[in-house]
Amino acid sequence: MESYNSEKLTKYRVNGQEIIVGFAKYRDAESYANQKGGEIVEVGFLDGNDNPQLTDEAGLVKRKLHYHADAGPEYKFIHSSDPGFRHYADDLQKVKSAADKLSPEEKYIANAELEIAEDPIIVLKDDRFESVTSRERSKYLKHTKVYEIGVARPL
Numbered sequence: 001m002e003s004y005n006s007e008k009l010t011k012y013r014v015n016g017q018e019i020i021v022g023f024a025k026y027r028d029a030e031s032y033a034n035q036k037g038g039e040i041v042e043v044g045f046l047d048g049n050d051n052p053q054l055t056d057e058a059g060l061v062k063r064k065l066h067y068h069a070d071a072g073p074e075y076k077f078i079h080s081s082d083p084g085f086r087h088y089a090d091d092l093q094k095v096k097s098a099a100d101k102l103s104p105e106e107k108y109i110a111n112a113e114l115e116i117a118e119d120p121i122i123v124l125k126d127d128r129f130e131s132v133t134s135r136e137r138s139k140y141l142k143h144t145k146v147y148e149i150g151v152a153r154p155l
Contacts, residue, residue, distance in 0.1 A: 012043075012052045013155065019043055019052055021150040022135075024119070025081065026064045029149045038153040045139045045146040058147035067135060069121070071144040076124040079135070088122045088129065 009022040009032075021043050023029040033040055044055040058068040069077035078085050121138050123130045139146045 014043075014052055014054060014152075016155060017152045018155055019054070019150050019152050021052070021148045023066050023149055023151075026060075026066045026149055029066065029151055033151045036151070036153065038151040041150050041152045043148050043150040045148075048140055048143055050139060052150075054152070055147070057145070060147055060149050066149040068147045069138050069144050070147075071142040074126050075130075075142060075144075076127070077138060077144070078122040078124065080120050085120075085122060088124075089120075 008024070009020050012019045012021070019041065020032065020038070023032065029040055032038070040061055041054055042056050042058060042060045043052045044057060045052055046055070056062075058065075058070070060066065060068060066081075067079050071077070078088060119135050121133050121135060123133055123138075123141070133141060135146070135148070138144055
């Protein structure tokens with residue numbers, strides 16, 4: 001049985017190989033590599049575009065992580081699977097609810113927004129909330145270097 005969502009995966013051709021990215025967890029990439037054949041690799045999107053490169057700069061394979069973004073020392077990207085995400089998401093919902101002056105029913109529904117959002121990433125600048133984005137959009141923000149775990153397979 002698949003432990004990954006095939007519909008969420010993106011395939012590229014890099015250096016004569018098929019590279020598959022978009023795994024929600026490192027374990028999912030391992031499962032895919034075992035089931036479909038392939039090798040776990042780190043893929044970098046380093047030029048502000050959707051141009052993948054094989055790399056080991058972020059050490060994702062060694063650290064068994066599936067995603068990392070780097071836009072310099074003043075920025076921090078907190079992925080929905082990171083331990084600190086829930087803390088920031090809860091704080092954001094409190095601020096949003098207070099600002100919107102929502103009814104109790106609306107507050108309950110609004111609380112699901114960050115959980116429903118497609119693979120959200122919270123962006124902090126100098127440890128202060130700046131925005132919420134997605135893994136895909138993080139490739140194009142603030143000259144960010146985005147790293148994802150992938151599976152390389154021969155063509």
